[in-house]
Amino acid sequence: MHKQTIVNLCSFINRLMAMIAKLAVLFFPFQTPERLIRRINILLEMSLIFT
Numbered sequence: 001m002h003k004q005t006i007v008n009l010c011s012f013i014n015r016l017m018a019m020i021a022k023l024a025v026l027f028f029p030f031q032t033p034e035r036l037i038r039r040i041n042i043l044l045e046m047s048l049i050f051t
Contacts, residue, residue: 013047 017040024036 013044016047017044 020040020043021036024039
């Protein structure tokens, strides 16, 4: 992959993570950050598999 593609992918993932974090705070205020981070890591791994 080109370097620019990787940079674009990383920035997209960062935006996605921020959006997921905001949604998670809205929908799951009772959950611990550790569980949330683990869930985001799983989502990130899945997104890396599909790209």
